[in-house]
Amino acid sequence: MDDLLLDLVLAIAHHFLAFLLAALIAVELALVRPGLGTVDLARLGRVDSAYGGVAMLLILVGIGRVVWGLKGWEYYVYYPVFWMKMAAFVAIGLLSIGPTRHIVAWRRAGLATVPDAEVSRLRGWLKAEAAFLALVLVFAASMARGVGY
Numbered sequence: 659m660d661d662l663l664l665d666l667v668l669a670i671a672h673h674f675l676a677f678l679l680a681a682l683i684a685v686e687l688a689l690v691r692p693g694l695g696t697v698d699l700a701r702l703g704r705v706d707s708a709y710g711g712v713a714m715l716l717i718l719v720g721i722g723r724v725v726w727g728l729k730g731w732e733y734y735v736y737y738p739v740f741w742m743k744m745a746a747f748v749a750i751g752l753l754s755i756g757p758t759r760h761i762v763a764w765r766r767a768g769l770a771t772v773p774d775a776e777v778s779r780l781r782g783w784l785k786a787e788a789a790f791l792a793l794v795l796v797f798a799a800s801m802a803r804g805v806g807y
């Protein structure tokens with residue numbers, strides 16, 4: 659595959675996965691409502707697994723863009739905005755550990771209804787993830803244009 663085509667394919671996959679991740683956070687927020695019960699908890703479990711899978715693919719494709727992208731890896735590794743984007747992405751990963759552990763525990767315990775206080779805590783985490791995702795996009799667009807290089 660020629661370099662330009664590879665760069666294009668990786669960029670398309672990267673955007674696709676990034677939008678998918680945003681959509682999955684939105685679906686999680688729509689499911690995590692007061693009165694969250696068994697059926698939505700099962701849906702939430704599946705959505706959360708998909709979320710983990712998409713995040714992993716995003717990392718792989720992202721690394722692919724660093725290694726095989728047209729600018730070359732040297733462009734990114736000495737570039738603070740790239741590392742700011744990585745830090746914001748890691749923050750999303752860390753914020754998602756709590757929700758995943760809770761969802762698994764609630765499903766294992768066979769809870770009929772999740773207590774409202776827990777639901778509201780989970781929504782807080784998900785909103786924080788969405789806020790960091792917005793930050794990732796700001797850094798991504800800045801990084802693509804060499805802002806602060």
Ligand code: HEM
Pocket residue numbers: 672673676679716717719720721723724727729734747791794795798799800801802803
């Ligand atoms: C939530 C996770 C991520 C989101 C939402 C995201 C989003 C984006 C977006 C929208 C762009 C295009 C920017 C533009 O052309 O204006 C981009 C570019 C890029 N991203 Fe990501 N990204 C994420 C994670 C990653 C990761 C984990 C890596 C690397 C390990 C990575 C590496 C790159 C690279 C190398 C580019 C190309 C920038 C350029 O054109 O110079 N991304 N990202």
